[in-house]
Amino acid sequence: MTSPTPLVTQDGRVLTIAISTAEKGTSLNRQGVTEGALALQQVARGQRDVAAVVLVGNGANFCAGGDVLSFAGADDRSAFLRDLADNFHAFVNALHESRLPVVAAVKGWAAGAGMSVVTHATIAVGGTSTKMRPAYSGIGLSPDGGMTWMLPRIVGAARARHIILTNKILDADEALSLGLLSEIVDDDAVEARAHEIAAQLAAGPAAAYAATVGLIQAGATRSLPEQLIAEGASISTLAAGAEGREGVDAFVEKRKAVFG
Known part of the structure; x- marks a missing residue:
């Protein structure tokens, strides 16, 4: 289904990508990451003039993880999840290869794939109610989205093992102390602050x-x-x-x- 609200927009030299919508409980939106990857590839080819990226969730959360109901309903769960992972990873690779400053507006929950995305942000702005959780082991799966590559580089291997294997919930203060969040603002100011930072970066060198x-x-x-x-x-x-x-x-x- 095509979202009626654009998931990729550009204001000046700032590209905004919505990785989730309110539909399906703010789970990772395939259309958002697909269009986001295409937009980032356009930047790489010189077809878009972009100097900073903002990642948002168009709903109550940044991203509450994968759409588990769709996993359960697939005829071939293995093939279905491999296709989803490949699509998601194309987006993660495009973010990584762009070398653009990436600002994540981490409101509400960043769980599973949402937490993976946060680990790739250059700067992550959270709210006082922001929470993170790996979530994968809770449904008997291993992480995707580069979590096992990035999280140890941010928090150290021992902490990463503990967080992922125990499916630990991190509140905003702990996420800040571990370096997953860069700063915390009021919940209703998360996206505005993320866009403010991105605009500042877009005006820089x-x-x-x-x-x-x-x-x-x-x-x-x-x-x-x-x-x-x-x-x-x-x-x-x-x-x-x-x-x-x-x-x-x-x-x-x-x-x-x-x-x-």
Whole structure:
């Protein structure tokens, strides 16, 4: 079924992707992640001018996980879930490969696939009532969406094992202390704050942000000497670009830099 409300919108250089809707209890929306992946691929091909991404849920929650009722109703559950996972993973890969700053507006629950998505955000804004839960083991499944890859990198391997295997519920304060959330605001201000941050990032040095995200991503599997070489190459390349020249000149001239 096609959602009557657009799930992918763009305002200036900020791309907003709704990964869930109120329909089916704010479970992961296949149309949202499919259209989101296509939009991110358009950015990569230069067909969209985007400098930041906001991920939202169009309902009471950011995303309450997969649509378990559809799992149960499938004639071939294995094939059905593999297809869903492949579609979801195309979206996760597109997010990762975009190297764009990604701001998640994590209101309400982020469970299962929703929690997986949060781990891929550059900045995650939660509300005082925000809660997270892996959820997969509760229905006898292992995680998807890159949770087993990202969560250990955020909270450490021991904590990740404990959180996933015990299906631990994390409230907003614990999620903040573990680094899953970047900040907490009032529940009714979550999306506004996420868009405010994205707008700020979209007005900044896009090439520098992309390079920084790329360095952080690659740094997880590099040695320190390898990372230092990559940092040296990146900063020298940026220094010769328009943003680097503008940023340095503005600092010297004691004025605000204008990027983009």
